Amino acid sequence: MTDTATYPLRLPRSVKAVAEKFAKEEGISLNQLVATAVAEKLAVMRTAEFFAERRERADLPALRKLLTRTGGLPPQPGEERRD
Template sequence: MSKATYPLKLPTSLKKEAARLAKQDGVSLNQWIATAVAQKIGVVETTAEFLKRRAGNASGSGLSEILRQAPDRAPDPGDELPPDWVSS
């Protein structure tokens, strides 16, 4: 496996916590950070794939028709638009 270096600058508090967790796991800080990055990549890629599969062949073309069928009523309490909201 080829490796590349990257000068990572972390806030002191994050580095301290990461070092603590790495020690708790019995691995180096470098290995712990590399594993954390790999896990994050896996989550992001898995989520993107899941959403693509979930969407299937769907498109936004029928969305307007679906929205036209929605009842015209006031939003539930807490679902109102902010008073300064402007339609674009």
């Protein structure tokens, strides 16, 4: 990280002990573990917000119409399903 700020963090002793043990097992500092955990949590929260916003804009009748339409072309060579 090139641009950092400090933040005094208070953790319950039990949480800190587990986090220190995990960081040691992973070969990283406690600071790196906490920074990574916060970044991952923020990414999850933003992803959830993104899909919630998209869900609000969804046009379900249009989707149903698209999924149940008739016609179209059969799969072309190279478009086969691969399981």
